[in-house]
Amino acid sequence: LMNDSEVTPFSVPGYACQRRCTLENHNAVLTDALSLLAENAELSDEDGRGVAFRRAAAVLKALPSAVTNMSQLTGLPCLGGHSLRVIKDILENGTSSEVESTKESERFKALKVLTGIFGVGSKTADRWIREGIHNLQQLRDSGQTLNRAQQAGLEHYDDIKQPVSLAEAEAIRGIVGRAVASVSPEAQIVLTGGFRRGKLTGHDVDFLITHPEEGSEVGLMPKLVSWLESRVSCHLQNVLLICDVIFLLMFALFCRFSLCCFIDKQTRRWRAVRVDLVVSPISQFAFALLGWTGSKLFERELRRWAGHEKGMSLSSHALYDNKQGRYIRASSEEEIFAHLGLEFIPPNERNA
Ligand code: GTP
Ligand code: MN
Ligand code: MN
Numbered sequence: 001l002m003n004d005s006e007v008t009p010f011s012v013p014g015y016a017c018q019r020r021c022t023l024e025n026h027n028a029v030l031t032d033a034l035s036l037l038a039e040n041a042e043l044s045d046e047d048g049r050g051v052a053f054r055r056a057a058a059v060l061k062a063l064p065s066a067v068t069n070m071s072q073l074t075g076l077p078c079l080g081g082h083s084l085r086v087i088k089d090i091l092e093n094g095t096s097s098e099v100e101s102t103k104e105s106e107r108f109k110a111l112k113v114l115t116g117i118f119g120v121g122s123k124t125a126d127r128w129i130r131e132g133i134h135n136l137q138q139l140r141d142s143g144q145t146l147n148r149a150q151q152a153g154l155e156h157y158d159d160i161k162q163p164v165s166l167a168e169a170e171a172i173r174g175i176v177g178r179a180v181a182s183v184s185p186e187a188q189i190v191l192t193g194g195f196r197r198g199k200l201t202g203h204d205v206d207f208l209i210t211h212p213e214e215g216s217e218v219g220l221m222p223k224l225v226s227w228l229e230s231r232v233s234c235h236l237q238n239v240l241l242i243c244d245v246i247f248l249l250m251f252a253l254f255c256r257f258s259l260c261c262f263i264d265k266q267t268r269r270w271r272a273v274r275v276d277l278v279v280s281p282i283s284q285f286a287f288a289l290l291g292w293t294g295s296k297l298f299e300r301e302l303r304r305w306a307g308h309e310k311g312m313s314l315s316s317h318a319l320y321d322n323k324q325g326r327y328i329r330a331s332s333e334e335e336i337f338a339h340l341g342l343e344f345i346p347p348n349e350r351n352a
Contacts, residue, residue: 016301016352056083118153156272163201204274291316
């Protein structure tokens with residue numbers, strides 16, 4: 001063991017959007033622990049605490065080697081007393097009692113199972129738990145009224161819980177890409193989300209669609225959806241079979257749909273996969289691309305940086321300069337980083 005005097009503290013910038021963070025993580029044990037506490041806080045509607053743990057985890061993810069001594073953390077940003085206690089516990093004892101007891105708590109387990117159902121958020125899960133529902137069987141037996149998304153989510157629970165592979169994501173891109181091409185030949189489709197950051201698995205597949213001519217993207221989503229519903233139904237394509245679009249949810253403002261489809265892989269098994277489809281006008285495309293690539297914390301930190309350091313408001317539609325009272329145009333991610341006074345970080349280094 002090193003003496004504190006021999007230890008060189010790590011140093012990282014304060015905002016995650018100033019840091020390069022690949023998928024290589026030298027502190028996975030620590031970041032898994034902090035992420036679990038973040039998840040527990042988020043599921044308990046304590047978003048502030050959740051963000052604090054997420055920020056702490058992101059700082060550790062960005063370190064060039066494993067933390068072995070608390071004094072290496074001196075002066076690092078975003079590490080509050082609570083996170084430091086958890087880290088110290090793990091460095092000294094191999095585990096954190098708080099993390100272990102959270103993991104084992106009936107409430108956390110029930111919240112995870114219930115919010116794992118597509119269409120069920122923490123508020124609904126909390127209400128069910130207070131009514132004595134802790135698992136899927138109890139939910140099925142309870143006679144609770146479920147909306148269409150939740151019914152599908154419950155029916156395909158095991159499928160949706162299973163990670164989507166990159167190969168599956170690319171196969172789905174092929175199908176959605178053909179659908180897009182047939183309703184609007186010039187439209188373009190990009191894989192965003194975790195896969196664009198280099199992840200090999202994901203909880204869903206995220207697509208962003210645009211059209212080179214402003215305005216031509218209007219109405220694309222409903223056309224795409226009816227194409228998928230009518231033509232993809234029971235349409236055999238090599239080893240891939242999409243049989244049914246089981247539900248569609250529209251968020252009018254974002255022109256966004258989540259849909260779920262069955263795929264037949266080489267195993268000939270059917271499975272349901274979550275797909276997020278977003279349509280963006282070309283004038284907003286760079287903002288949408290940046291906003292839907294993630295990670296969630298990277299996005300949150302970009303918005304915090306824009307607001308606190310630059311007096312600007314960033315969304316997945318636009319960048320607004322609060323002082324000058326005007327929108328700032330950008331046609332690429334690089335331009336947006338430049339407007340924000342940030343060094344460009346490529347997608348594979350946005351894994352905060
Ligand atoms: P996996 O799906 O688990 O691989 O992770 P992911 O990073 O792809 O996460 P997810 O699909 O949940 O989100 C991808 C990106 O979309 C993230 O940057 C989110 O911030 C963003 N996102 C998710 N939901 C919304 C939303 O409702 N509105 C906007 N504007 N962005 C969203
Ligand atoms: Mn995703
Ligand atoms: Mn998504």
